[in-house]
Amino acid sequence: MIKAPVSNDLFLRAQNSIPGGVNSPVRAFRAVGGNPRFIVSAKGPYMYDEDDNRYTDFINSWGPMILGHAAEVVQEAVQQAIPNSLSFGAPTRKEIEIAELIVSMVPSIEKVRMVNSGTEATMSAIRVARGFTGRDKIIKFEGCYHGHGDSFLISAGSGAITLGVPDSPGVTKGTANDTLTAPYNNLDAVKTLVDAKKGQIAAIILEPVAGNMGLVTPAEGFLQNLRALCDKEGIVLIFDEVMTGFRLAPGGAQELYGVTPDMSTLGKIIGGGMPVGAYGGKREIMEYVAPAGPVYQAGTLSGNPIAMSAGMAMLTYLKEHPEVYTQLRNTTDKLVSGMEQNMQQLGLNFTVNQIGSMFSIFFTQQAVTDFDSAKTSNTAFFGRYFNAMLDRGIYLAPSQYEALFVSTAIGEEQVSQYIQANLESLKEAQQG
Template structure:
């Protein structure tokens, strides 16, 4: 395939935009080469600026569960845009979407709409601290909760040490209140809790991780966190920016049978538009301004374009729950095809999956946390990524990202993807 126009556009973008992109993973630094510039998309396909058609396995990093340019969502955006794009005042559709969300998601009574998953997680941590009167949080190495200062922390020298900033601009003062634990390691969380008893406001986690590949929680891990939080008066926060409304109507809470104290959502709750939300029981949300003392605000929060798109998307998912079985079946088909092909090739590999999330890791060892994910052969991944791209398959340009299937993918698309892998020399 030719990518001459994409390369030219990237060269021009670098003159005016840092690194030529507005989000780092788009730059292809992990895999080499120049990023692909998209012209349009429809259903399961991306169409780039050079006229190539690509089968899409990122779905805008998760939210486009029903495919690109899904007609009810597009129609809702157009309808709302004709009446005005933003008012900074209440609208009826905010309540309609809130009511629908609360009816679909377990263990929440109220929801606050914001403008991104980052903002949702940042606000949820503030609310957790305000509600508990405690300062510290526990997060897991490899889980991504946006680029708020509290989350850009790397692991210290041991399970009970403080983290240190892994981005300039994040202060040591912020870092000292963020404690790091390995994903799927309940004992490390217990040790952190013991060493900081009475100081931890919240444990925040991706219930099924998607930012070190797809990492599935071990049996008993989330249950153990729930018991620990109950015992220690800690809030359990599920970052469902990726899993919300994707794994089930009620997200990971429903799919895994574990109740969180607070859940955060991203673009899916706005049909793929820039939006986020956090939600909890009434007694927690009552601490949020203007009802309570914990401040959070945003002029574009609950804007009619995002609310209209979100209502259209969630209505479809609510009325057609069979889509979740369809997505899981398609993911299983892709898994079985990839597993057969890679076994024939005789190279080290692991395939992780849950629902419609899946990832391929070129390693012999099971991938269950960030450390084991990092052991994958990145040179093999680069060959894999670019080989698939050359055959019209667009995968996440990083070995540390989950793939997200959308229901517009046909079994023909899946078989084309499997055949592309079979033709590669890895």
């Protein structure tokens, strides 16, 4: 069993000065028991904690480390940019270059605005959609998480459900009234909402592949039918691709499924690990953003030169090396196949959802297609399984309701290690 006395001491110390001892709730390990590990460094497929323990990482900073930790192409770009200063608060050539690159890669984006986080991107996209349409209400889907903006903390997934507080205090009733929710993959429920609020819906926002109730893929025709409905009703369709953008394909889930939204939000990979986000879409919609138009949004650190350099290096590499996606899919297929064989051998109730280099295990006997079916999972079993994997040097997301991410740094050695640890950990979790 891996020991972590230094991490335990740091967690106790952190709680004196940081709410809950962490700067993002799911990191506190409350859903799985035990204390978080405090990380010192990472390289390739591995992370190292304060106690000199090594972990094979399947979170990869919640997605952006698609080339593994400290990828040389990104590191070199950052090192070259640092001597020129860390921030200007003024325009740079690199902002134009990365904007042009994003426009060339993402089908829906004709213009793009850089921001500093996925939350900022989704908040801004909703505001622009409201300004463009002159309407107030939005539709989101139960279990889809779009950051911690007030409009989105209604039937949210991820950290909200992990903490057992799906609707956060501090969100006003007025804000909640303007956010309508429907079950993911349920087109009829969306149509009912649209009919009930005819001419009032500004936008429908969703993760085209949900990753914050665990990984849930769209049912056949779901995205296409949403596109048709939005066209018919004059509603702005927004794909939140903060997680899936550039991970599932060079153009994200919208390229993979052949459905083009009106707007897209991005994050994670476009910063190569640096704090960054972006939102973009059709030219006529994005022309509503100040200073071109009346919808205000600003940010001192937006387009930060270090983040732009990291993102430019990452996206350029992915565009020039599309074989990355075949490699990622093949590696993930092997992982999932090995896990499924282990769970079948042990007679467990399980569902594994996978697309490309993203996957989730649900300890339930039914298919997981929406938030309600995700919540049938045996979370107590997952907690035992998580800690057993951690003891074997496998770093998973500390919540049943999160997706896992594979990087190109995961090779045959790490796949074999994972499958063996999976079998041993499942046996241990069965014993209670």
